[in-house]
Structure formats: C-alpha cells, structure tokens
Amino acid sequence: MPVPLPISKAHDRLIDDMIVTMKKAKGVGIAAPQVNVGLRLFIIAPEPSIRYGRWDPRKYRGAFSAALGHATGIVDEGPKAPKMSPVAMINPRLVHHSKKMVTDWEGCLSIPGLRARVPRYRSIVIEFTARDGRRLRGKLTGFVARIFQHEFDHINGMVYVDRVKDTRTFMTEAEFRRRLTPTLSHRERAKRSGG
Numbered sequence: 001m002p003v004p005l006p007i008s009k010a011h012d013r014l015i016d017d018m019i020v021t022m023k024k025a026k027g028v029g030i031a032a033p034q035v036n037v038g039l040r041l042f043i044i045a046p047e048p049s050i051r052y053g054r055w056d057p058r059k060y061r062g063a064f065s066a067a068l069g070h071a072t073g074i075v076d077e078g079p080k081a082p083k084m085s086p087v088a089m090i091n092p093r094l095v096h097h098s099k100k101m102v103t104d105w106e107g108c109l110s111i112p113g114l115r116a117r118v119p120r121y122r123s124i125v126i127e128f129t130a131r132d133g134r135r136l137r138g139k140l141t142g143f144v145a146r147i148f149q150h151e152f153d154h155i156n157g158m159v160y161v162d163r164v165k166d167t168r169t170f171m172t173e174a175e176f177r178r179r180l181t182p183t184l185s186h187r188e189r190a191k192r193s194g195g
C-alpha cells in the first residue's frame with residue numbers, strides 16, 4: 001500500500017523505529033514489510049562493515065552529500081560500501097535499469113545467518129518521496145543500487161532467495177566470514193568465492 005502523503009506523524013515515527021531496528025541488526029537497509037507494516041516504504045543506509053568490505057573515504061568523499069537534498073547526488077561507484085546517512089524512501093519507483101547485471105553477495109535481516117550470490121542490475125534510475133515531502137529522482141550504481149533492489153523486492157513481497165540463480169552459492173554467515181575475509185580485495189574475494 002502506498003504511504004499516504006503528506007506523511008503522518010505515526011509514519012514519521014515508524015521511520016525512526018525502522019532506522020533503530022536496522023542499526024541494531026547492523027543492516028544496510030530495512031523495508032516496512034520486515035516490521036509487519038504493509039507500506040511502500042524502506043530505509044537504505046550502507047555503512048562500512050566487515051560484511052561489506054572497507055570504506056575508502058578518499059574515494060567516496062562527497063558522493064553522498066546530496067543524497068538527502070538533490071536526487072542526482074546519489075551515486076555509488078564501486079563494490080565497497082560507502083558511508084551514507086539513512087535515507088527513507090517513500091513510495092519508491094524503479095524508473096529505468098541497465099541491461100547489465102552484476103552478481104554479488106547478499107543477506108537479509110529476515111533470513112538470519114544465510115548469504116548467497118544474487119544478480120542485480122548494475123545501475124538504476126529511481127524515484128522516491130523523501131521524508132520532507134519532496135519527490136526526488138536519481139541514479140544509483142553498485143552497492144547502493146543493489147540495496148535498493150533488495151528492499152524494493154521486499155515491498156513487492158519478494159526476498160533475495162527468490163532471485164538466486166546458483167543455489168550452490170548459499171552459505172552460512174560463519175562460513176562466509178571464514179572464507180571471505182575483508183583483507184582480500186574484491187576481485188580476490190570474487191575469485192575465491194568460486195564465481
């Protein structure tokens with residue numbers, strides 16, 4: 001169900017609660033259906049962590065500064081998780097996507113302890129209503145585009161396991177950590193994961 005606009009106080013509080021829940025779970029995104037609310041609403045907030053590799057601030061400086069203000073500022077160019085304040089995306093829409101797809105690791109707060117490799121569009125053009133009521137449009141690539149697509153699936157009643165092409169890539173979180181340490185480069189990690 002679309003979020004009625006302008007956003008109500010109750011829904012504004014819901015966003016705060018979702019951000020708290022996401023941070024507690026050390027997640028990089030959370031969708032309303034994951035907290036049993038049937039609204040077209042999610043939060044995305046990639047943070048550097050052991051699960052997603054290290055963040056190089058020189059590489060990403062400023063890339064997200066406009067994320068909350070100007071839609072065109074939301075750009076991620078790389079496999080490593082950039083630092084990004086939580087952004088609530090209300091009634092989001094996937095406007096356009098690249099033909100090219102990229103396969104990489106995903107997990108989900110609703111499916112604890114499991115990871116697998118999931119193909120996603122490399123770049124997407126998206127639209128959403130921000131918390132302040134403005135309708136924004138922007139291009140996302142790389143890791144942030146992946147998070148958007150993961151959360152967008154949640155509000156459409158899907159989870160990442162529905163999109164896994166190679167089921168042999170399913171592994172436990174513990175096994176994932178053991179095999180893919182953050183000291184390896186992304187390319188090395190990809191190689192060692194067996195592709």
Ligand SMILES: [Zn+2]
Nearest residue numbers: 107108109110
């Ligand atoms: Zn999820």
